[in-house]
Amino acid sequence: xxxxxxxxxxxxxxxxxxxxxxxxxxxxxxxxxxxxxxxxxxxxxxxxxxxxxxxxxxxxxxxxxxxxxxxxxxxxxxxxxxxxxxxxxxxxxxxxxxxxxxxxxxxxxxxxxxxxxxxxxxxxxxxxxxxxxxxxxxxxxxxxxxxxxxxxxxxxxxxxxxxxxxxxxxxxxxxxxxxxxxxxxxxxxxxxxxxxxxxxxxxxxxxxxxxxxxxxxxxxxxxxxxxxxxxxxxxxxxxxxxxxxxxxxxxxxxxxxxxxxxxxxxxxxxxxxxxxxxxxxxxxxxxxxxxxxxxxxxxxxxxxxxxxxxxxxxxxxxxxxxx
Amino acid sequence: xxxxxxxxxxxxxxxxxxxxxxxxxxxxxxxxxxxxxxxxxxxxxxxxxxxxxxxxxxxxxxxxxxxxxxxxxxxxxxxxxxxxxxxxxxxxxxxxxxxxxxxxxxxxxxxxxxxxxxxxxxxxxxxxxxxxxxxxxxxxxxxxxxxxxxxxxxxxxxxxxxxxxxxxxxxxxxxxxxxxxxxxxxxxxxxxxxxxxxxxxxxxxxxxxxxxxxxxxxxxxxxxxxxxxxxxxxxxxxxxxxxxxxxxxxxxxxxxxxxxxxxxxxxxxxxxxxxxxxxxxx
Amino acid sequence: xxxxxxxxxxxxxxxxxxxxxxxxxxxxxxxxxxxxxxxxxxxxxxxxxxxxxxxxxxxxxxxxxxxxxxxxxxxxxxxxxxxxxxxxxxxxxxxxxxxxxxxxxxxxxxxxxxxxxxxxxxxxxxxxxxxxxxxxxxxxxxxxxxxxxxxxxxxxxxxxxxxxxxxxxxxxxxxxxxxxxxxxxxxxxxxxxxxxxxxxxxxxxxxxxxxxxxxxxxxxxxxxxxxxxxxxxxxxxxxxxxxxxxxxxxxxxxxxxxxxxxxxxxxxxxxxxxxxxxxxxxxxxxxxxxxxxxxxxxxxxxxxxxxxxxxxxxxxxxxxxxxxxxxxxxxxxxxxx
Numbered sequence: 001x002x003x004x005x006x007x008x009x010x011x012x013x014x015x016x017x018x019x020x021x022x023x024x025x026x027x028x029x030x031x032x033x034x035x036x037x038x039x040x041x042x043x044x045x046x047x048x049x050x051x052x053x054x055x056x057x058x059x060x061x062x063x064x065x066x067x068x069x070x071x072x073x074x075x076x077x078x079x080x081x082x083x084x085x086x087x088x089x090x091x092x093x094x095x096x097x098x099x100x101x102x103x104x105x106x107x108x109x110x111x112x113x114x115x116x117x118x119x120x121x122x123x124x125x126x127x128x129x130x131x132x133x134x135x136x137x138x139x140x141x142x143x144x145x146x147x148x149x150x151x152x153x154x155x156x157x158x159x160x161x162x163x164x165x166x167x168x169x170x171x172x173x174x175x176x177x178x179x180x181x182x183x184x185x186x187x188x189x190x191x192x193x194x195x196x197x198x199x200x201x202x203x204x205x206x207x208x209x210x211x212x213x214x215x216x217x218x219x220x221x222x223x224x225x226x227x228x229x230x231x232x233x234x235x236x237x238x239x240x241x242x243x244x245x246x247x248x249x250x251x252x253x254x255x256x257x258x259x260x261x262x263x264x265x266x267x268x269x270x271x272x273x274x275x276x277x278x279x280x281x282x283x284x285x286x287x288x289x290x291x292x293x294x295x296x297x298x299x300x301x302x303x304x305x306x307x308x309x310x311x312x313x314x315x316x317x318x319x320x321x322x323x
Numbered sequence: 324x325x326x327x328x329x330x331x332x333x334x335x336x337x338x339x340x341x342x343x344x345x346x347x348x349x350x351x352x353x354x355x356x357x358x359x360x361x362x363x364x365x366x367x368x369x370x371x372x373x374x375x376x377x378x379x380x381x382x383x384x385x386x387x388x389x390x391x392x393x394x395x396x397x398x399x400x401x402x403x404x405x406x407x408x409x410x411x412x413x414x415x416x417x418x419x420x421x422x423x424x425x426x427x428x429x430x431x432x433x434x435x436x437x438x439x440x441x442x443x444x445x446x447x448x449x450x451x452x453x454x455x456x457x458x459x460x461x462x463x464x465x466x467x468x469x470x471x472x473x474x475x476x477x478x479x480x481x482x483x484x485x486x487x488x489x490x491x492x493x494x495x496x497x498x499x500x501x502x503x504x505x506x507x508x509x510x511x512x513x514x515x516x517x518x519x520x521x522x523x524x525x526x527x528x529x530x531x532x533x534x535x536x537x538x539x540x541x542x543x544x545x546x547x548x549x550x551x552x553x554x555x556x557x558x559x560x561x562x563x564x565x566x567x568x569x570x571x572x573x574x575x576x577x578x579x580x581x582x583x584x585x586x587x588x589x590x591x592x593x594x595x596x597x598x599x600x601x602x603x604x605x
Numbered sequence: 606x607x608x609x610x611x612x613x614x615x616x617x618x619x620x621x622x623x624x625x626x627x628x629x630x631x632x633x634x635x636x637x638x639x640x641x642x643x644x645x646x647x648x649x650x651x652x653x654x655x656x657x658x659x660x661x662x663x664x665x666x667x668x669x670x671x672x673x674x675x676x677x678x679x680x681x682x683x684x685x686x687x688x689x690x691x692x693x694x695x696x697x698x699x700x701x702x703x704x705x706x707x708x709x710x711x712x713x714x715x716x717x718x719x720x721x722x723x724x725x726x727x728x729x730x731x732x733x734x735x736x737x738x739x740x741x742x743x744x745x746x747x748x749x750x751x752x753x754x755x756x757x758x759x760x761x762x763x764x765x766x767x768x769x770x771x772x773x774x775x776x777x778x779x780x781x782x783x784x785x786x787x788x789x790x791x792x793x794x795x796x797x798x799x800x801x802x803x804x805x806x807x808x809x810x811x812x813x814x815x816x817x818x819x820x821x822x823x824x825x826x827x828x829x830x831x832x833x834x835x836x837x838x839x840x841x842x843x844x845x846x847x848x849x850x851x852x853x854x855x856x857x858x859x860x861x862x863x864x865x866x867x868x869x870x871x872x873x874x875x876x877x878x879x880x881x882x883x884x885x886x887x888x889x890x891x892x893x894x895x896x897x898x899x900x901x902x903x904x905x906x907x908x909x910x911x912x913x914x915x916x917x918x919x920x921x922x923x924x925x926x927x928x929x930x931x932x933x934x935x936x937x938x939x940x941x942x
Contacts, residue, residue, distance in 0.1 A: 043792045044763075186653040187819060191863040191873060213793055216822075216865030220873050239869040257797050258822070258867045269798035271747075273762065493708040496668055497718060502695050502725030511721075515712040 005174050005207040006032035006055070006093075011068030013047075013054045020278040024050040024063070026231035032175065032207050037198075039218040039239070040211045041254075042228030045274050048211050051228070052177045055209075056095055057085050072175065091121045091171040096178040096197075100160035104152040110163050111138075111148025114170055121171055137166040140203070142196045158189035165197055169204055176201075179211045194221055215258055219243060227251045230275050230285035237311035245322075247305075247313040249290045252322050284316070292317055337593025343586030347397065354394030362391040363550050374571050381571035384562045387550070393575050396552045399463050400583070403536045403551070406467035407474055408529030414471075415478025415528075416521060420509055422479070423486030434483070437476040445473045446538050453544040463546045470535045477531075478524050485520055489513055519598035523591050530587040537580065552576040608680065609780055609813070610640040610665060610698065614937045615674035616837075617660050631891070632660040634837035635674070638940040640665075642780040645811035647804070649824035649845060651860075652834035658817045661834070662783045665815065666700050696726050699779035701803075703786035705766035709758035715766070716754055718773050726777070742776040743769065746802045764795035771802050778810055785817040800827050821864055825849050830920075832940065833857050836895040842914075842940055843921030853923040855900045884908060894925070902927065914938065 013025035025047045032038055042048040053059050055070055057077055070077040072093060080088065089095075097103040105113055111134045118124060118133065125133075135145040141162040152160055161181055168176050178197070182190040198221060201208055210221055218225055219239060226236040227250065235248040246252040253270045272289035275281060284290070287297040294316060302314040361367060366386040374381040380389035422433040452469055453461065461469075489495070490513070498512050539545055540553025543561070547554070559565075559573040617633040634657070640648075652658045663669040664676060667683055676683045678694045686694060702708050709715060719739045722728070729735035740750040746768040758766060767787065774782055784803065788796040800823060807814050818824050824831055824845065831845040833854065841854040852858045862874065880901045887898045887908060894900070894907040907926055914922040915931040922934060 043794060187821075188653065188859055188863045191865070194865075195873070214865065215793070216867040219867045219869045220865040243867065243869055254794065255867070257794055269796065269801070270794035271798070273764075493702045493704060494710040496666075496700070496702065497708050498710075498721065499668065500666065500695060500700055501718070501722040502692060503721065512710055516710065 002033040002036075004031045005034045005036070005073065007069075007071040008032075008055070009069045009071075011051070011054060011070065012066040013050050013059055013063055014066045015063045017062060017278075022277045023231050024277060025054060026277075026281075028068070028228075028231075028233050030226055030233060030236055032209060034174075034207055035205045036224065037201060037208045037210065037222045039222035039225040040209055040228060041213060041215065041218055041225055043213055043274065045230075045277070046228040047231040047277075048228050049179060050231075052095075052179050052209065052211050055175075056089060056093060056177060087121070090117060090168075090173065092173050093175045093177070094168040094171065094173040096161075096164050096168045096176060096181045098180045099184055100157070100164045101152070101184075103164050104160060106152055108151075109148065110150055110152060110155070114148070114163075114167055117167055117170055123171065133170075137170055138163075140169070140200055141166045142192075156189075157185050158193050161185065161193050162196060165193075165200060169200060169206065172204065173206060175207045175209065177209045177211065180213075181210075182217070183212070183214070190217070197221075215254065227254065230281065231277060232285065232314065234286070234315070235311065235313035237307075237313070238309065241307075241309050241311045245307075245309070245311070245320075247307060247311050247317075247319065247322060248286075248315050249292050249317070249322065250286050251313075253291075284314075292321070334593045334596055336589045337597065340586055340589030340591070340593050343582060344590060347401075347582065347586060351394060351397045351401075354391075358391050358394055360391055360395050362388040363395040367391075371567075371569055373569075380575055381569075383555075383558065383572045384564070384569070385558070389571055389575050392550050392555060393552075393579055396550045396555060396576070397579060397583075399549050399551045400533060400536065400553070400580075403463055403467045403470065404529040404533035406464065407470040407532035407536070408525060410468075410471035411474030411528045411532065412478050412521065412525045414475035415482055415524070418475065418479040419482030420486055420513070423483040424490055424505070424509055424513070430483075433479065437479045440473070441476045441480070443473075445535060448473060449535060449539055450542065450544065453539050461544070461546050463549050463551065466536055466539065466545060467532070470532045470539075473535070474528055474532055478528060481524060482517065482521070485517055486513060489516060519594060523594035523598050526587055526591040526594060530584060530591065533580075533583065533587075552580055607642055608639055609642040609678070611675075611677040611680075611939075612636060612638050612661075612665060612671075613675045613677065615661070615664055615671040615676065617657070617664060617669065618672045631837050632657040633664065633671070634891075634895075635936055636661060636837075636839055637674075637937045638832075638839075640781055640813050640815065641941070642813065643811060645807060645813050646830060647807055647814045647816055647828045649816045649818060649828035649831040650834060651818055651821060651824050651831055653819050653860075655836065656834040657837040658834050659785055662700075662785050662815065662817050665781075666698055666783050667694065692726070696777060697780040699774050699777055699782055701767075701770050701774060701782060701784040701787045704790055705763045705770065706758065708770060709766065711758060714755055714757055715761065715769055718769070719776060722773065722777055728776070738776055739772075742772040745775050745805075746772045747798065748772070764791050764799070767791050767795075767799055768802065771799060771806070775806055778812075780812055782806075782812055782814045783817065784814055786819070787816075788823065789818070789820065796823065803827065821849055821861060833860065836889070838895055838924065839940070840896070840925070841921075841923045843918070843923075847918075847921060853917060853921070853928060854896075854925045855902060855927075856896045859899075911936070 008028060008030050011025055011028045012023065015022040015024055028051060040048045040051065054065055059065060065078060114134050114137060115130050118130065124130065134148050138145055138147055143159060143162050147155065147159065182193055185193060194217065212218060222239050224236060225239050225242045226233045227248065229250050235242065235246065235251045242251060243255055246255055257269055270289060275285050275288065283299045284297045284302045287293050290297065297316055302316050304312060304314050305319055306312045307319050364387060368378055368382040368386050368388045370382060370386045371384050372378050372382045378388050382388050418433050422430040449469060495508060495512060498508050503511065537553040540551055541557050543557050545551060545554045545557065555576045556573055564572040615633055615636050616631065619630045619632055621628050650658045650661065660669060664671050678686065681690065710717060723735045723738065729738055739754065743750045743753055748765060748768055753761060753765060753769060788799050791799060803814060804827060806812060816824060816828050828845045830843065831848050832839045832842040833856065835856050841848060841857050848857065849861055852861050865873065882899050882901050882903065884897050884903050889895050889898060892911050893909060894912055897903045897907045900907065904926065912924050912926060913933040913935050914924050915928040916922050916934050917928050917931045
């Protein structure tokens with residue numbers, strides 16, 4: 001049994017708005033193993049970014065964690081005080097944000113920002129050792145050491161994103177959450193940055209949760225993939241299984257709607273719209289759009305099932321019905 | 324239209340501001356009905372009387388009764404502000420749109436002109452202009468025109484900035500692809516979007532104009548025969564009201580002016596929220 | 606085959622900065638291409654950000670003026686068109702833009718985009734006829750008029766808004782559609798639906814579509830032909846299946862290889878196996894192959910000569926010295942679609 005780095009059980013995040021309570025995350029369970037790369041896939045409104053923020057305990061009002069538990073090793077993240085959480089953030093669990101431009105301070109040199117992070121968490125030292133620590137980190141992300149004297153706007157998009165990766169690994173966290181880190185980058189730069197990220201992850205053994213919606217990227221980077229829909233994880237499986245033998249109808253539609261550069265065919269989308277997260281959902285949230293819908297899908301919550309290949313999914317269909 | 328939903332229900336500052344303005348208008352209208360405005364003229368009452376049952380706010384050294392004086396003064400001061408502010412915003416809108424939409428040399432000319440004139444201390448210029456022209460005595464309307472001369476720059480700049488960013492938005496391209504010409508785009512597509520912003524600018528311009536007018540009047544450069552609030556303050560200083568202890572002469576105009584400015588500021592700030600959704604506090 | 610739009614040696618240079626510090630960016634560098642009506646093909650214009658593809662699209666739409674070169678509409682210079690001809694041009698060359706939100710004026714309901722066009726182009730003789738046309742267009746893209754008409758843009762989802770833009774194009778029945786990243790800001794599950802709607806439009810009304818994108822996967826699915834653009838130049842052009850499955854130009858190869866394939870059994874090749882470009886760090890300017898600083902097979906001549914296209918097959922041209930055995934074709938030779 002592989003060691004578990006992060007254990008999430010029955011997590012719910014609700015937003016109190018004027019139109020009602022929005023259940024952005026509606027009962028999520030999963031384990032993140034040590035050294036694993038887990039992809040969190042879903043479309044807009046699926047709850048994936050909210051889930052990522054909840055794990056970092058960065059949900060702000062009017063959102064709140066309604067129930068559940070998040071265990072980082074032995075630490076219960078939901079019961080930590082704000083001070084304790086601030087200590088943990090970046091040192092045990094850190095984030096690579098979506099737009100590096102927004103995460104980097106435009107008026108401070110890049111090296112200084114990395115040092116700031118180190119010193120904030122008590123890893124300071126004399127000038128020399130700090131400088132060489134920064135050089136080390138920059139080299140790890142394939143950047144030239146002299147970058148540390150530049151300002152963020154003097155770097156290209158790919159370089160900026162690498163800097164945020166360097167900052168994320170600087171304190172040696174156990175878990176890194178990367179929220180669509182390359183969505184603002186061109187495809188060639190994206191490949192280079194993800195390549196760097198992969199090597200860094202392999203070298204440090206950190207667990208990574210990669211949040212996104214690009215299935216191609218997910219396939220290339222991750223070991224396992226969790227598919228989210230309407231605030232729930234509908235399927236979580238090893239990456240080969242998700243693409244070859246998806247068990248949940250939504251995963252299957254998602255995979256089959258991807259354009260391939262192999263044969264030109266009529267492109268199929270998934271008709272319909274995701275459900276409103278304000279109303280209570282009876283049964284399975286996918287039932288209005290599911291091509292395999294049955295009567296009990298409208299009233300009974302789908303049970304968790306597991307295949308022999310380690311795919312876990314929540315559906316009323318028996319295992320293997322979609323192959 | 325969708326934007327109107329956001330008015331007073333969610334916007335505390337706007338509600339307060341509009342309420343205060345309403346109070347002002349009520350003061351003016353009801354006052355006009357119940358109070359004889361001739362009493363605002365000199366020698367309508369005994370001079371320098373403290374507030375009493377006969378003279379509710381007392382009288383000044385020339386026998387004007389203070390309460391009628393306030394009721395008569397409010398509309399004049401407001402009128403100066405509205406004319407000057409209105410002219411300033413109309414000029415600013417025209418110049419701002421022209422500069423921001425068409426760019427090129429016309430933009431450079433307008434922008435440079437407004438930047439240069441902005442650096443000139445407005446009050447100093449106004450004092451020079453007013454004192455040159457007021458040798459025969461200024462009317463309230465002339466005052467408004469003089470103040471209007473220097474109230475177009477700020478609206479020009481801010482509206483130009485709004486237009487600059489708005490013209491880049493795809494719906495302008497879409498309108499062009501639907502066959503609209505430049506002027507039609509400005510009027511049908513851009514102007515309605517800027518409407519809340521223009522209203523907010525207008526209110527701010529009115530406040531600034533009133534302030535400039537008060538400044539001129541307090542220096543004695545205002546209309547000599549009109550009982551504006553600023554002139555009242557001027558006369559009170561001229562006749563040494565502070566030293567003589569005639570607080571009822573200078574206090575009422577000050578209170579009314581503070582009321583006006585708070586009302587205008589609140590309204591303008593509330594309108595800013597309406598115009599710029601990012602400032603909304605929901 | 607009648608020529609509708611002819612771009613002749615079009616260049617666009619942007620200069621920024623104030624007095625004395627002018628910086629020139631060459632966004633589009635001598636592109637010549639023709640779009641004809643009645644052959645109606647879907648051409649993909651692919652490239653990354655900074656390639657100039659959006660600028661080229663805007664020039665073809667008449668929203669930007671080229672710094673050099675001419676744009677001809679039905680044989681006449683665009684700048685010399687009379688008012689009536691210009692109006693016809695505007696109607697016949699339409700666009701679908703990337704951002705499904707900013708294409709709508711937030712002040713008006715979505716009906717506005719239909720009504721303005723109907724009004725300005727006199728497409729309907731009565732209000733009922735106009736309403737009928739609009740409803741038909743909305744149904745044609747798979748939406749319901751009761752759920753969309755009369756609403757404000759922020760009341761609809763991104764996918765719905767983009768489909769309504771497609772509906773508008775359906776209503777106008779242009780000869781050419783310039784679609785600039787029409788689905789990149791739309792959810793994955795909806796992309797196929799919108800692209801399929803575009804394809805239907807093209808099939809039934811035979812309009813030419815210029816599909817501008819950075820996503821080679823959708824380009825492959827949608828287009829017949831493809832042009833690859835890099836830093837203002839078209840570097841390769843040809844049949845879409847051939848270009849993507851057998852790329853010739855080193856940049857095309859890099860692009861195709863960088864796409865993450867949604868197949869975990871086919872991983873990206875390890876980047877460290879690629880050799881370093883010999884001319885890394887060279888300043889890029891005119892009179893050279895613009896890819897020289899990133900190309901691993903570049904030679905000295907790539908840095909010093911302005912390359913022509915090489916016709917590697919009837920329908921394929923590539924601007925790379927690797928193919929100099931093929932017959933050269935000058936850069937301003939027409940790309941006909």
